[in-house]
Amino acid sequence: xxxxxxxxxxxxxxxxxxxxxxxxxxxxxxxxxxxxxxxxxxxxxxxxxxxxxxxxxxxxxxxxxxxxxxxxxxxxxxxxxxxxxxxxxxxxxxxxxxxxxxxxxxxxxxxxxxxxxxxxxxxxxxxxxxxxxxxxxxxxxxxxxxxxxxxxxxxxxxxxxxxxxxxxxxxxxxxxxxxxx
Amino acid sequence: xxxxxxxxxxxxxxxxxxxxxxxxxxxxxxxxxxxxxxxxxxxxxxxxxxxxxxxxxxxxxxxxxxxxxxxxxxxxxxxxxxxxxxxxxxxxxxxx
Numbered sequence: 001x002x003x004x005x006x007x008x009x010x011x012x013x014x015x016x017x018x019x020x021x022x023x024x025x026x027x028x029x030x031x032x033x034x035x036x037x038x039x040x041x042x043x044x045x046x047x048x049x050x051x052x053x054x055x056x057x058x059x060x061x062x063x064x065x066x067x068x069x070x071x072x073x074x075x076x077x078x079x080x081x082x083x084x085x086x087x088x089x090x091x092x093x094x095x096x097x098x099x100x101x102x103x104x105x106x107x108x109x110x111x112x113x114x115x116x117x118x119x120x121x122x123x124x125x126x127x128x129x130x131x132x133x134x135x136x137x138x139x140x141x142x143x144x145x146x147x148x149x150x151x152x153x154x155x156x157x158x159x160x161x162x163x164x165x166x167x168x169x170x171x172x173x174x175x176x177x178x179x180x181x
Numbered sequence: 182x183x184x185x186x187x188x189x190x191x192x193x194x195x196x197x198x199x200x201x202x203x204x205x206x207x208x209x210x211x212x213x214x215x216x217x218x219x220x221x222x223x224x225x226x227x228x229x230x231x232x233x234x235x236x237x238x239x240x241x242x243x244x245x246x247x248x249x250x251x252x253x254x255x256x257x258x259x260x261x262x263x264x265x266x267x268x269x270x271x272x273x274x275x276x277x
Contacts, residue, residue, distance in 0.1 A: 023232075033238050034232055034233075034238060034241075035232075037228055037229075037231070037232035037238075037241050037242075037245075038228075038229050038232035038233060040228055041224070041225045041226065041227070041228030041229030041230070041232060041245075042225065042229050044221055044224055044225035044228065045221070045222065045225035045226070045229075048218070048221040048222075048225070050204050051203055051204060051208060052207065052208045052211055052218065053207055053208075054204065054205060054206045054207040054208075055204060055205060056207070087205065088205075093205055094205075094206070112206075113202070113205055113206035113207070115206075115207040116207075117211075117212055118211045118212045118215040119207035119208060119211040119212070120207065122211065122215055122218050123207065126218070126221075126222060126225075129222070129225070129226065130225070133225075133226065133229040133230070134229075136229070136230075136233060137229060137232070137233055140233040149238055
């Protein structure tokens with residue numbers, strides 16, 4: 001006979017908190033250390049991506065499909081996208097350069113700080129990975145039992161199975177057969 | 182190896198670094214050292230994944246380190262295999 005564990009309830013509070021900042025859903029529901037680990041992993045990806053590709057790696061107009069995944073990392077992605085719109089695309093951070101365009105086509109000018117080639121590729125990809133992983137972390141925060149990482153959770157370390165009952169010292173002798181006399 | 186170090190040294194030259202505005206513009210010389218990005222990528226993915234999957238929190242750093250090494254090892258093995266296939270094995274085949 002098999003038993004199935006009840007489906008954990010989906011809690012929207014930690015889910016939304018996890019979107020506001022990576023790991024915040026776990027932290028506010030009592031699993032602080034787990035949240036800090038998740039936050040560290042996602043921020044490593046996010047900060048590396050923005051450092052490598054510059055703020056141009058979040059572009060909701062030119063890289064719209066990428067942006068949908070990147071937005072999973074929450075307002076920090078929106079802030080980088082806003083900085084891209086206000087600093088780079090307006091020319092306030094760097095001069096605008098005329099980009100090559102098709103003959104007879106409209107003239108296109110881009111920021112001198114615009115990311116191209118590998119820099120833009122990997123910056124976009126790393127922030128995208130951060131967004132997708134944060135969605136996984138948000139889902140985990142939504143279904144994880146609050147304060148389940150406390151030492152008194154009643155679970156055995158390592159595999160999550162309940163502690164086995166201590167073995168009786170008489171058991172091996174009884175099964176060993178023999179029966180003397 | 183020396184070639185790689187030269188490339189890194191050029192990309193990280195003081196004049197290049199001093200002219201760089203971090204986060205505002207792309208990092209200098211990424212086209213030459215982009216392959217090193219596998220390290221922070223593997224670490225970030227492993228840490229976030231193991232933070233949600235590990236039952237015992239004390240094992241998260243060790244599990245994440247092990248998973249990072251597995252990812253990097255698999256990528257390196259793939260690179261070696263493809264190098265041998267494309268650079269060594271395929272040129273040995275007859276042209277026709």
